[in-house]
Amino acid sequence: MKEGVADDLRQSYVVMKNEMTKFFRGKRMLLFLGLVVTVLLLITVLPYALGDGLSKDPKEIIQTYISFVYLLVLLAATLFASVTIVSEYEERTALILFTRPIKKSSIFLGKFSASLIIGIAFVGLYYLLVALISLIVAGGVDSEMAKSLLLAVMYVIGTFGVAILISSIMKKASTSTIITFVILLMILPIISAVIIVSLTPESIDVFTNPDVVFYDAWWMLDQASNAIYGVLSTTVNVARESLVMVAWGLASTAVAFILFKRKEF
Amino acid sequence: MTGEYPIEIAGLRKEYGQFVAVDNLDLSIKKNSFTGLLGPNGAGKSTTLKILTNLINATSGSAHLNGVDIAKDPKKALMGVGTVVETPEFYLYLTPRETFRYIGEIVGMSTEAIASETDEILEKVKMTEWADKKLGTFSKGMRQRVALGQALLNDPSVIILDEPTSGLDPRGMAEVREILKNLRNETKDLTVLMSSHMLHEVSDLCDRVAIVNHGKLLIHDDIGKVIDKSGVRTIFVKVLGEPNGDVIGKISGLPNVMSAERYGNDIEVRFKGEIAEQAEFFKAVDVLGIKVYSLSESDNGLESTYLDLIKESR
Numbered sequence: 127m128k129e130g131v132a133d134d135l136r137q138s139y140v141v142m143k144n145e146m147t148k149f150f151r152g153k154r155m156l157l158f159l160g161l162v163v164t165v166l167l168l169i170t171v172l173p174y175a176l177g178d179g180l181s182k183d184p185k186e187i188i189q190t191y192i193s194f195v196y197l198l199v200l201l202a203a204t205l206f207a208s209v210t211i212v213s214e215y216e217e218r219t220a221l222i223l224f225t226r227p228i229k230k231s232s233i234f235l236g237k238f239s240a241s242l243i244i245g246i247a248f249v250g251l252y253y254l255l256v257a258l259i260s261l262i263v264a265g266g267v268d269s270e271m272a273k274s275l276l277l278a279v280m281y282v283i284g285t286f287g288v289a290i291l292i293s294s295i296m297k298k299a300s301t302s303t304i305i306t307f308v309i310l311l312m313i314l315p316i317i318s319a320v321i322i323v324s325l326t327p328e329s330i331d332v333f334t335n336p337d338v339v340f341y342d343a344w345w346m347l348d349q350a351s352n353a354i355y356g357v358l359s360t361t362v363n364v365a366r367e368s369l370v371m372v373a374w375g376l377a378s379t380a381v382a383f384i385l386f387k388r389k390e391f
Numbered sequence: 392m393t394g395e396y397p398i399e400i401a402g403l404r405k406e407y408g409q410f411v412a413v414d415n416l417d418l419s420i421k422k423n424s425f426t427g428l429l430g431p432n433g434a435g436k437s438t439t440l441k442i443l444t445n446l447i448n449a450t451s452g453s454a455h456l457n458g459v460d461i462a463k464d465p466k467k468a469l470m471g472v473g474t475v476v477e478t479p480e481f482y483l484y485l486t487p488r489e490t491f492r493y494i495g496e497i498v499g500m501s502t503e504a505i506a507s508e509t510d511e512i513l514e515k516v517k518m519t520e521w522a523d524k525k526l527g528t529f530s531k532g533m534r535q536r537v538a539l540g541q542a543l544l545n546d547p548s549v550i551i552l553d554e555p556t557s558g559l560d561p562r563g564m565a566e567v568r569e570i571l572k573n574l575r576n577e578t579k580d581l582t583v584l585m586s587s588h589m590l591h592e593v594s595d596l597c598d599r600v601a602i603v604n605h606g607k608l609l610i611h612d613d614i615g616k617v618i619d620k621s622g623v624r625t626i627f628v629k630v631l632g633e634p635n636g637d638v639i640g641k642i643s644g645l646p647n648v649m650s651a652e653r654y655g656n657d658i659e660v661r662f663k664g665e666i667a668e669q670a671e672f673f674k675a676v677d678v679l680g681i682k683v684y685s686l687s688e689s690d691n692g693l694e695s696t697y698l699d700l701i702k703e704s705r
Contacts, residue, residue: 133499140496144482151484221479222490222541225444226497227469391446 134232141228141236142243145210149244154205161201162252165194170259184264188271189358191256195249195278196351199285200310202248207241207289208306209299211386216299220391230387238290238379245282249275270358277354277364280371284347285310287375291382294389314348321346347374394458397422397549397582398443403452405438405606412438414606415452420584420599425575427593427600427614428586431701435606436586437477440553443584444474456549470498473542473550478535478558483527487518487537490526491544498545508544516540516570532563539570550574552585556592564592571596590694600693602700609700618692622665623649623699625689626672628658631682638681645675649699661695 149155169191173179181187211234214220223233253275257267289306296302325341343349344366353367398420405413413435420426430436441447443454445465454461459468481490488509495505513519516536526534535555542550555571556564574581575596587593593600594614601611610617630638634653642651647664662672669688676683689695 136499137497140493144485144493148482148484218477218480219482221446221476222481222494222538223497224446225469225474225476226494227466227472228497229466390448391441 134229135235137228137232138236138239141223141233142240145237145240146244149206149240154209158202158205158248162198162248165198166191166255169194180259180263182264184260184266185268185270185358187260187264188256188268188274189355191252191259192271192274192278192358193355195252195274195354196281198252199245199249199278199281200307202245202282203241203285203289203310204303204307206244207238207286208293208302210237210241210290211293211382212296212302213299215297215389215391224391231383234383234386238286238382241290242282242286245286246279249278249282253278268358273357273362273364274354277351277357277362277367277371280368280375281347281351281354283375284350284371285375287378287382288347291378291385294382294385310348314346318343318346318349345370347371350374395422396420397457398551398584399453399455399458400439400443401453401455403439403442403454404450405435405442405447406450412606413442413449416603416606416608418601418608418611420582420601422582423580424599425583425597426585426611427597428584428603429588429590429593429600429697430586430603432588434603436603437553438606439603440476440551440584440586443551444472444476445469446476471545471548473544473547474552475535475538475542475555476551476553478531478554479538481526481534481537484525486523486525487513487540488522490537491541494541494544500545505544508546512540512543515543515573517566530563532559532566535559535563535567536570539567543574548580548582550581550583552583554586554588556587556589568592568596590697594693602697604701609703614693618696621696621699622663623695624662624664624669624692625695626660626662626669627654627685627687627689628660628676628681628683629656629685629687630658631684634658641679641681642676645672645679647672661698663699 170180180190214223224230253271257271260267288310292306292309293302296305321343322341326338347370350367350370353362353364356362357364396419398418400416400418403413403416404411416435416439428436428439438447442449443456443461445461445468448462456468456472461468482493485493491509491512492505495508500508509522510519513522516539518533518536518540521529521533526537529537539555542552556567559567571585572595575583585593585597598613599611600614600617602609602617610620612620628642633656639651639653639658642648642658642660647662647668649661649663651658651660653659662669664672673686676686
């Protein structure tokens, strides 16, 4: 048997392949693809059904499609990353996998990288489709789209990190799925809103004073994710927002790994 | 010592809060033996096997597989070890062939080795015709046969089985037992540690037995020696008419009789003693004037020994 890190990585690759097979043969992938296709169809077909069709301005076209990216990434994290660890315990497949000569770090790495690859591949594909639509309809692609793509990939890292952390804590896949969705869609934005309101000095006059300068909770994941869309229309600190999202991903993944390593069957 | 004992457990302890599941357990499993691990519910059998298979960590003590400490280097310790813990579930989207490939790739087997071993093992566990069907459609018994099959991949020198027939219907149990029996008869360099609730299963399959209770080892030896050591036998006494309380009471009072209970139309007597004492017992029954038409010793001496040891350890 090959020794050391090379063999650990080889085993991670084997786990990753199996995890990808699970995703591709599972109902969650069908559900996810169904949702993505529905969103794409609605954005593309509705403007033609209700009026003059899509705008001829590449920036406007891309803004329309990109405004849904955060939601689709969030759904991907919920459907894939949130079940990757917990399902091994709930479905008792851990009794087969964990009793083999394989380190838990290799299992974790294989599983996390499989969901991450699915998430990033989906984002890449989505942006490619949007670019194609923009080329066909408006004859060009907005140059800021690449920055938005980079930020969307960083958001995948951030959200999938949070999802795998929840997956390492929970005992049931269904609970993990719901909690991941609720945390990413509601809890984090609520926390951000509370922080912003609390730390904005003129917050009491927020409805009467249009010039109020809101506290910038740039270090919150959901706030940083606003840059995916924002970068298309305003000045965005791409490096800072990217770092924030990656930091969320790395920190939550690190905690998830510690919990997973200590978790007993 | 390591070569002689592929599984070595020393001072093993596992606590869950105040509850001690395994209490300073010492157990060394002889090379090439087929050892049954017996004990009542909560005796610490599954906990011990879960520690051995790296599913849980011991509070203290050590467990070695082929000389490697499972806590310090689980990957190395589990090389060459096949496991079936409880009734595992499979990746239901895979077929048995794909499952074997997955496990084979994890343990580092070549593609050719996986392919050839897969066919051989599927034949052994009688799953050849189901090799390419999704596991999601299988019965529990079929899944357990696949579980046994994956444990045989890469020619393991040690196999750890945790209640391999638990939850199966009688046919499933018989199939799994037959596979294990064939394994015992056909494989030379193989050490098996198998926990079970079923005494007749252990009697049938194993050459050695370890009995645990409250996380402690009560006895560990060849099955024959364990039975002889305790000297406890079960004798079935058949009397004319229905055995009443008076007759049972008289038998209970005889020398060396540990207990006498009605068992259908028989009286089940648990008796401690050698052949000479047994002869005295038969004579004493006759002297009492009880109309006995049959006296027979149970062929499952392990059951009497087990019950005796468990009772003593309460």
